[in-house]
Amino acid sequence: MAHVESAHLVELALRNATPTDADAEALRHVDRCARCRDELRMLTRVVAAARTAHLVDLPTAPPERVWQHISRDVSDTPDTPRPPAPAPAPGKRVLLALLALAAAAGIAVALRYLHERSGLVRRGVVR
Structure with missing residues (x-):
């Protein structure tokens, strides 16, 4: 029996897309498979916790440099030009x-x- 791929279980836990026939088949498998059911249950709990988390839930606010790094990585533009390689x-x-x-x-x-x-x-x- 082929298990449901982890990426598909994540999509099922997120519930962002309109359900497809593949989703219905995956859920039928989850009903019969304890391993996939446990993984989907855990992923669903993680998604629920992430969606209900607030900044006040963090022990302390992250430093500004964290947001700068995230912003730089997301925008894919460096903050400062890199120095030229030595000749x-x-x-x-x-x-x-x-x-x-x-x-x-x-x-x-x-x-x-x-x-x-x-x-x-x-x-x-x-x-």
């Missing part, structure tokens, strides 16, 4: 330039090989 040391710059040149040469050789091979295939020289 590599001169010796590393030369090494990086050589590696980039080698990669470019390798790509050029590979493209030329593929181009020549495709011409040979078209002429029937290579199969």
Whole structure:
């Protein structure tokens, strides 16, 4: 017997959407399955507690920085620009330039090989 997925149980506990046939089938399973029934019961209690919670229910108000972090994460824009990454040391710059040149040469050789091979295939020289 396949259990109801946790995400579906969360949706059932939230009761935000109009019930569907899949919801009815999931609820029939929940009626027969103690594991899914217990999970749905727990999720329903959590949803009810969250919906009735008030700021005064918290031991203390969260610091302003918490709301700033939440706001920044939700808006996906940083508060301040990040500093630029440090430039590599001169010796590393030369090494990086050589590696980039080698990669470019390798790509050029590979493209030329593929181009020549495709011409040979078209002429029937290579199969």
